[in-house]
Amino acid sequence: xxxxxxxxxxxxxxxxxxxxxxxxxxxxxxxxxxxxxxxxxxxxxxxxxxxxxxxxxxxxxxxxxxxxxxxxxxxxxxxxxxxxxxxxxxxxxxxxxxxxxxxx
Ligand SMILES: [Zn+2]
Ligand SMILES: [Zn+2]
Numbered sequence: 001x002x003x004x005x006x007x008x009x010x011x012x013x014x015x016x017x018x019x020x021x022x023x024x025x026x027x028x029x030x031x032x033x034x035x036x037x038x039x040x041x042x043x044x045x046x047x048x049x050x051x052x053x054x055x056x057x058x059x060x061x062x063x064x065x066x067x068x069x070x071x072x073x074x075x076x077x078x079x080x081x082x083x084x085x086x087x088x089x090x091x092x093x094x095x096x097x098x099x100x101x102x103x104x
Contacts, residue, residue, distance in 0.1 A: 008021045008025075009021050010025075010035070012028035012030065012031065012033060013033070013035065013052055014028060014031045014033035014052065015028060015030055015031040015033070017029075017030045017031070022083075023043070024042060024043055024083075025083070026038060026042065026043075026053075026080065027053065027055075027067070027069075027080065027083075027086075029083060029085045029086045029087060030087055030090070031087075031090065032055040032067055032086060032087065032090050032091060032094070033052060033053060033054060033055060034052075034053035034055070034069055034080070035050060035051070035052060035053055036049040036050060036051045036052075036053050036071040036073065036074065036076060037049075037050065042080060049071060049073055049074050049076070050073075051071045051072050051073025051074055052071070052072045052073070053069040053070070053071050053072070054069065054070050054071075054072055055067050055068070055069055055090075055091075055094050056068050056069065056070045056077075056094070057094055057095065058091060058092075058094050058095035059079055061079075064081055064082075065081070065082040065091070066079040066080065066081055066082060067079065067080055067081075067082055067086075067091060067094070068094075
């Protein structure tokens with residue numbers, strides 16, 4: 001199954017930024033907080049949780065930068081790819097103290 005592409009805008013519940021969705025956007029590019037809307041695959045929007053997702057760390061998988069999230073409500077943990085317009089400075093700060101795993 002491919003991720004479904006749904007264009008949607010939302011307001012960040014953390015910093016209040018109006019986020020313009022590109023179809024896969026599930027987190028705020030400014031503070032990187034997200035919302036638990038997907039259950040199994042990015043874009044499925046099947047989760048009934050809707051809890052706030054806290055960015056708790058960074059990861060790098062096969063050269064792709066990832067944000068590690070933990071849902072404040074249900075504790076679910078998952079990683080999403082860092083988007084092009086995400087704030088890399090904020091992302092970098094998440095990585096302080098967490099060493100990047102390097103699989104190469
Ligand atoms: Zn935000
Ligand atoms: Zn959740």
